[in-house]
Amino acid sequence: MAAERSSPVPRRAQDRLDDHAAIDHLADELLPALVAKLGASGLGELEIREGAWHVRLRMPPDGQAAGSRRSSSGRQQAARPAEGPRAEHGRTDAPAAAGTGQVVAAGHGTEAGHGTEAGHGTEASSAVRPSRVVAASPAVGYFRPRTDLRAGTKVRAGDRIGSVDVLGIGQDLVAPGDGLIGATLVAAGEPVEYGQALIVLEQLSEPRAQALGALAGEPVPAEPAPAAASTAPSATRVDPADSAPVDAAPVAAPIALPAAAAADQAADAAAGNPAATNAAAPAANVTAAANAVPPTGAA
């Protein structure tokens, strides 16, 4: 199922497809079940292997997930889509949310530990968001949410729900899908970077609620796969404004799909962000080690 990595030749398209399929399988079928098992078992760590892949799940040492972090300029980095496990320097961890589990997906013996150990408590900030629930910044600049929108306001895909001020010119932030305005992750006027998650759109459907339950450690249904699989295709676009070739995001996104909204809110609660309107109820914290997954550049 996975590509042969010992060979020095570049990866073939078929290898990539195989890897993608393997990751989808992991995300849709294995991870929800594994997270539930880990949560129920009281074990600290769980690792499984399949072919050239292995997945390791690890509880945070203190039983809590790390919170969000802030950059030295006060730019909140907590909620970016598909952020890799980039090491941050000199950052201190914010107090924890009520996280219970952490998932690291890794491939080909590339140690998942690269993701977890390199980030000094960046787990929450590494949480991956699917496009369907988070509106991501179209540019680098200052965030200007629409003042007439409140949590619970219904919006349609494509509606302008704010803007990012780039050198005095506003770039529209549009709703990536239909839904209800949820948490605003960044305060008005704060600096934001390209791709940063800004506004959560609530669209909890039955399958999603079920998956969240699974991640929170409740008993998992035998077959969670179909629901997750059906939502996967729309999750392969992280940022609606991004027409560029994909990087690791599409691969990572499906993995975190069920837990995204929860982790968003957990991160906000942890950061004490006044813009967060909802406390995080379900509390799984999911990390996809974006640089540990196989390349997808030319996919």
Added chain:
Amino acid sequence: MFDRVLIANRGEIAVRILRACRTMGIGAVVAYSEADRDSLAAQLADEAICIGPADAKRSYLSPSAIISAAIVTGCDAIHPGYGFLSEDGGFAEAVAAHGLTFIGPSAEVLERFASKEASRSLMARHGLPTIPGSDGMLRDDEHALSEAERIGYPVLIKPSAGGGGKGMRMVRTPRELEASLRVCRSEARAAFGDDSLYLERWLEDNRHVEVQVVVDRYGRGVHLGERDCSVQRRHQKIVEEAPTPALPPASRAELCDRAVAAVVAAGYENIGTLEFLVDRDGRFYFIEINCRIQVEHPVTEMLTGIDMVATQIRIAAGEPLGFGQEDVEFRGHAFEFRINAEDPAHEFRPQAGLVERFYAPGGPGVRLDSHLYAGYEVPSYYDSLLGKLVVWGPDRPSAIARSKAALDELVVDGIVTNRSFHRALLENAAFVEGRVTTNLIDRVGTAAFLVPRS
């Protein structure tokens, strides 16, 4: 001095600039595209900020994204590195308009040297010999043909903008000229957004020798010697060295002195490189000036011990140069080998993928400027430069011996590089004797430099 610099570039040069900032006590913010989220520079930076998607047009080539990133991260200067927006006068102007400092020549200086053809006549007025060429830009095919006739074949078609061999072609007959004009125009338009072309007489068996200059805002300039960049493949530099084996010491001194005198007289400022062609008889001709830090600057650093990026930042901050020509000493001999993600066995096809293992060589006089690490995914969107192996020795033979040892030590697994090509080059008689001309590799063919892979 600046408090915080935004590094608006990627790869090894972003790491190099970051190191200069660190040694100067300046905060370093790295602006990165989504494809470079896991880059070494982004990891090492005091702060890293995503400015756009992988597509360079919307990230590293987007003036508004870069300036906005500098403002929101509290930077007071922007270092553009090389390539991308490094020689864009419009960008430099926009940076200044937002109250930030562009680390490089001022917009006004960049505009003055923006056109290769215009800088050629400007430098000719200030006493540098130039290659006979067309009178201004080529207006149309007719004009090109008549100018080529006047200059004498073979001629080199060159685009006014850009570099790196794109849109450049040598033609020997009017027929080849007619056929190539359209290709060169479209290549130049695609690469630089400007399709104006001019002609130069082609010098057979020429050498590429360039002079490094540093000029402060107060008109004080020194040269840091020359570099020989004759080892090229399709007009792309592969190996650079200093001093040049093409010229005796007296000629080298004359070349460098005249270059710095002319460039100061022409009102240049900041760090720059004047490129010359040297013919079989040792005559030199100015061809163009590069208004940026260059890829091969470490060769000069090895000889002079001067941190050129730090010097560039100091000059941009308005500091006087602080040293004179008599303070610059040149010691020994240095090479730079560009380690590229390309496959010499398959037409140097660019490679991308996961670096599984990486080991940097060491020892006396060995330096590797690179952004590689084991586990790094080389993205497919940008150029193929993975790093630069720079080797110094007290003389040329010892530098060659150290280079062989260093290349043998270098390990980059998971991705094909041109390391074997460099290794074969070091055994080539023309290279060892210092006789390489710019067309040698293309004439001989790269097959001569292939070694069977074990």
